Amino acid sequence: MTNYKLLLLPGDGIGPEVMAEVEKVIGFLGQAGIAAFETEHDLVGGCAIDAHGVALTDAALARADAADAVLLGAVGGPKWAEVAYEIRPESGLLRLRKDLGLFANLRPAICYPALADASALKRELVEGLDIMIVRELTGGVYFGEPKEITTLPDGSKRAVDTQVYTTGEIERIAHVAFDLARKRSGRVASAEKHNVMKSGVLWKEVVTRVHQADYADMALEHVLADNCAMQLVRRPKQYDVLVTDNLFGDVLSDVAAMLTGSLGMLPSASLGAVDAKGSRKALYEPVHGSAPDIAGRDLANPLAMIGSLAMALRYSFGLGEAADLLDGAITDALANGARTRDIAAEGTQALGTAGMGDAVVAALKARIA
Known part of the structure; x- marks a missing residue:
């Protein structure tokens, strides 16, 4: 298997929680022999401001530039509402998009x-x-x-x-x-x-x-x-x-x-132009924000983050069958009744963030059994 290089930027709020569920899926894909990944971690957003005084360091940008793809959790929150506009958490995301040429x-x-x-x-x-x-x-x-x-x-x-x-x-x-x-x-x-x-x-x-x-x-x-x-x-x-x-x-x-x-x-993909080698810079992230009101409470829905990995499999690595497998596992988990609080019907029991990640991995295992 080709070993793909992924930079993981969990970010702020619920970002680290949903990224942890993606890492479960990445681990399973490797164990099952479907796709192998070499992962690195770095900071972006408010956590980077706390650690370095800027929302994205030059070193983190260089890691993003060297990676085959970047996965990002979420940035921002009221904790950083009063920082200077130029170094607000969102400036790190905007710099990634601009400097990597992620126009689409x-x-x-x-x-x-x-x-x-x-x-x-x-x-x-x-x-x-x-x-x-x-x-x-x-x-x-x-x-x-x-x-x-x-x-x-x-x-x-x-x-x-x-x-x-x-x-x-x-x-x-x-x-x-x-x-x-x-x-x-x-x-x-x-x-x-x-x-x-x-x-x-x-x-x-x-x-x-x-x-x-x-x-x-x-x-x-x-x-x-x-x-x-x-x-x-x-x-x-x-x-x-x-x-x-x-x-x-x-x-x-x-x-x-x-x-x-x-x-x-809902996931998303931000893509750059195709280069002479047929590859392109790419960043994948959920559409949702950092949701600081539920951060750390095992309430966040990780499916958009997991779906973002599926988009990376499809658009960065050319692994369409693996992407279909993961998308199918999400569909199966939902069909089997797996729900986080945001999508659960009133009066029904909801899974936590980790429970939903486990449900997707279980559906993956069932699909390849």
Whole structure:
């Protein structure tokens, strides 16, 4: 077996707890002869601020750059609410994305059959839901300059965030979306705000041109981002691959997450460009945050973190069969009644974080028995 190099960044809050369950799965995959991993650990976020005064050290970034893939738990929490903006916990994650060139964020929103009734929507609206949101991750308003708060002559303040996109940034994320759609239904929806934003005008123009030049055999729909949010709640299964910018992608993917029953269910992949050797930088993380209110209480749902490992198997290591095995084990565990508190029906007994991890490993064992 190839020995894959993984950097584990547990982070803050529930991050270390859900990462521990991923390590159980990694250990089992190695023992079963499915995939072998060499793992390293480092700090990111608030814990790195406590230890080093910055949210991500140069040494940790270098380890991330050298790894075949990075798994990250979560960052942030009220403990660091008063630190300087420049060193806030989230700055470590933003630096990883920017310095590793992780421009394409893939966020699947899948409603597992056993959880259709856990969604805030009616079963018929979400049963069978399988959306892939493709979010541009290193441009837009989160990285645009100027980004500042200034004091005006009258003593009041003005805050400025700048939405900036170039043709090349839009082209490369559009290619990712169309290439994914070609392996799925052949349908792409592109969300922006061309009616009020110049960046939206350019986004629509470039996505249209990429479609006409290279993917004319596929279906492309343009949708205003605010209407898209409404449509995700009204009739979510109309979408398959949804491509959008950094800001709207952040919002729309969280909307889609709740269609599935819980933020604790959804993984994500952040991918860089493919290099001359056919490999790419990649970071995998759950969509949920650090949830400091339940940290250390064995209440967190680890399935999004485990699902992030499945995405790493698929997109970084080319181990599609192993990824299918792990995704299937998650489905089996849920079908067998395994539930953490966030997805448990009222009056039913819920597993803790460790119990859910054990349930997935048990389902893995059953699948290969």
